[in-house]
Amino acid sequence: MTTILDVAKKAKVSVVTVSRLLNNPDIVSSRTANKIFQVMEQLNYQPSQAARYLVQKKTNTIAVIMPDIKNTFFNSWFRFIEEYSSERDFNLVLCNTDEDPLKEIKYVKLIHSQRVDGAIIAPTSKASVEYLIKSKVRFILFDRVFKDLNTNFISTDHYKGSYDATEYLIRLGHKKIAILKGNGTLYPDVERFAGFRNAMKKYNIKIDPDLIMNCEFNEDKALSATKLLLQRSDKPTVIFPFNGLMSIGVIKAVQQLKLSIPEDISILSFDEIPGSDIFRPEITHVMQPVNTLGKDIMAAMIRMISNSSQHVRVFQNPELIIGNSVKKI
Amino acid sequence: MTTILDVAKKAKVSVVTVSRLLNNPDIVSSRTANKIFQVMEQLNYQPSQAARYLVQKKTNTIAVIMPDIKNTFFNSWFRFIEEYSSERDFNLVLCNTDEDPLKEIKYVKLIHSQRVDGAIIAPTSKASVEYLIKSKVRFILFDRVFKDLNTNFISTDHYKGSYDATEYLIRLGHKKIAILKGNGTLYPDVERFAGFRNAMKKYNIKIDPDLIMNCEFNEDKALSATKLLLQRSDKPTVIFPFNGLMSIGVIKAVQQLKLSIPEDISILSFDEIPGSDIFRPEITHVMQPVNTLGKDIMAAMIRMISNSSQHVRVFQNPELIIGNSVKKI
DNA sequence: GCAAAAATGTTAAACGTTTATCTTTTTTAG
DNA sequence: CTAAAAAAGATAAACGTTTAACATTTTTGC
Numbered sequence: 001m002t003t004i005l006d007v008a009k010k011a012k013v014s015v016v017t018v019s020r021l022l023n024n025p026d027i028v029s030s031r032t033a034n035k036i037f038q039v040m041e042q043l044n045y046q047p048s049q050a051a052r053y054l055v056q057k058k059t060n061t062i063a064v065i066m067p068d069i070k071n072t073f074f075n076s077w078f079r080f081i082e083e084y085s086s087e088r089d090f091n092l093v094l095c096n097t098d099e100d101p102l103k104e105i106k107y108v109k110l111i112h113s114q115r116v117d118g119a120i121i122a123p124t125s126k127a128s129v130e131y132l133i134k135s136k137v138r139f140i141l142f143d144r145v146f147k148d149l150n151t152n153f154i155s156t157d158h159y160k161g162s163y164d165a166t167e168y169l170i171r172l173g174h175k176k177i178a179i180l181k182g183n184g185t186l187y188p189d190v191e192r193f194a195g196f197r198n199a200m201k202k203y204n205i206k207i208d209p210d211l212i213m214n215c216e217f218n219e220d221k222a223l224s225a226t227k228l229l230l231q232r233s234d235k236p237t238v239i240f241p242f243n244g245l246m247s248i249g250v251i252k253a254v255q256q257l258k259l260s261i262p263e264d265i266s267i268l269s270f271d272e273i274p275g276s277d278i279f280r281p282e283i284t285h286v287m288q289p290v291n292t293l294g295k296d297i298m299a300a301m302i303r304m305i306s307n308s309s310q311h312v313r314v315f316q317n318p319e320l321i322i323g324n325s326v327k328k329i
Numbered sequence: 330m331t332t333i334l335d336v337a338k339k340a341k342v343s344v345v346t347v348s349r350l351l352n353n354p355d356i357v358s359s360r361t362a363n364k365i366f367q368v369m370e371q372l373n374y375q376p377s378q379a380a381r382y383l384v385q386k387k388t389n390t391i392a393v394i395m396p397d398i399k400n401t402f403f404n405s406w407f408r409f410i411e412e413y414s415s416e417r418d419f420n421l422v423l424c425n426t427d428e429d430p431l432k433e434i435k436y437v438k439l440i441h442s443q444r445v446d447g448a449i450i451a452p453t454s455k456a457s458v459e460y461l462i463k464s465k466v467r468f469i470l471f472d473r474v475f476k477d478l479n480t481n482f483i484s485t486d487h488y489k490g491s492y493d494a495t496e497y498l499i500r501l502g503h504k505k506i507a508i509l510k511g512n513g514t515l516y517p518d519v520e521r522f523a524g525f526r527n528a529m530k531k532y533n534i535k536i537d538p539d540l541i542m543n544c545e546f547n548e549d550k551a552l553s554a555t556k557l558l559l560q561r562s563d564k565p566t567v568i569f570p571f572n573g574l575m576s577i578g579v580i581k582a583v584q585q586l587k588l589s590i591p592e593d594i595s596i597l598s599f600d601e602i603p604g605s606d607i608f609r610p611e612i613t614h615v616m617q618p619v620n621t622l623g624k625d626i627m628a629a630m631i632r633m634i635s636n637s638s639q640h641v642r643v644f645q646n647p648e649l650i651i652g653n654s655v656k657k658i
Numbered sequence: 659g660c661a662a663a664a665a666t667g668t669t670a671a672a673c674g675t676t677t678a679t680c681t682t683t684t685t686t687a688g
Numbered sequence: 689c690t691a692a693a694a695a696a697g698a699t700a701a702a703c704g705t706t707t708a709a710c711a712t713t714t715t716t717g718c
Contacts, residue, residue: 020666056673075399
């Protein structure tokens, strides 16, 4: 690998001049600058980030830790993150945890070791977040907040999204609403359920506990749950899965039972489903503002990196996108 | 940030002993080891990768450069890459180029600067590949090969995939086959078209040049092209888009024209479409072996990193997945 | 042609590790 | 209890940069 010394020698200048050109270009004459640039080009020189970091304590790298890059929501969110950061010359390290706390803690330690300038994390476990705090890694939580942990975050108002969606269903005449949720540990899960519960309460509709299913945000479990639900005598009129993946499970189950949406059963999804643009009927869903969620969190991160401390605690508003997967009753 | 010195002091051992524990654990007694580990835990110590790299010349990092993480094909491929590498304790840096040669060259320089142990790249431009060669970055091309460049690669036999698909269509009676392709620069594009052309030739069917559309792998262009095609008096009986994104465009066009698949028009896609698991009819498509493509390229990369040089030149076989989007004529 | 300003050079320390060599201390086996 | 082996320590160099302090050279403006 060619070093700054090689460049200096070949350009017949001192190492310090080369370094100055790299870090403070204004103070070197354009003649020398050109000469050095030319040599750099010839030798294919790129300064070693590692050596640089040691002195400057900056990596220009931001880590993104998330459960699943394949998940539609995280995927499109990531695209905005990537776009924004690449325009500002920050590098991204992407870590996929698969909702595995062990994988997550491994990654968290790794990025600590890498001394990234900051981390954006949609955590699976609280332990990872506590580790980040202890080890003084700069970070912003995304989507999943720990209320008792007093950290920076950007998330969606999951409560409102779910409340509004439920209200929409109720106004169309639905009372037997089935919920496919997680196990109640994840923040969005809790909030979404609370939103549902309170909307039901407001309209004085009793919640049938048999219609609340824990599917752990898993497609297959949603599929089985749906089959169970649809075989009941007292079956629900609508199913409300708390993420896109579970909605896929619901749709598959409906297809397998040769039923149709919304004639036989209505569906309302939290988040878009993959392939939503061509799937018919269009699935009514709560849409989180991925675009601004991505831009804002990255902007906040970059601000934190330059201005040091910053206070970022934001809930953004989701929007109910009306399709035609919900029937009026 | 706590350093190895802090650990040594607190554990009352020498820096060298701590380093030995980290790099050659067998030669330190378990009593000392435990003591040191305990202190590391307490102080949240993680060695600085940068400092380490300077001496050891290893980053344990592999860069993945690809055009679009949102593209179904690259996305699922990436998941396998990620899984395989994380199990083997390699870190991944993900770079999204958006098919922009400038963004790509920026990323290529970046990873050079980061001194990653290797790169896996589905290149957009030849310049990036030439840069990697010049700067002696270890790399394997993925999907997009440059025949004149004599590099390592793992790709699919695009020719065969397309040939077989075309033959399938012909045997079902199709003669007026419309092709939605790119502009003919990308390797897969060229090969896929050659496969189509030769299959047609074998069955002595003349290719109507009006049915060959350059849509640049773009959804909107595929949509417009499809509308044009379907309004012709001498319209095709089947449309064969060269990737999943263009297939989405085709499907949207068909939906907008209120036609149905395969009654009014048949479709055969190269690659899966997003949401393929719930979309009906099931789209007949050429499936690349994403799983093995991912594992194999990562395995090859890791071998290259440890054994130094390696020769990797592989074309894997795609498979035709029969759905019901192609009508017998 | 001269003084001031700008550009470049010289030297050296620092960043946090690893690693080699050599020395000293501790543990183990008989 | 002793000799050998194992473990730990001490010292120092190296990795590729940046940066500060100061010295020297070159350019600029008048």
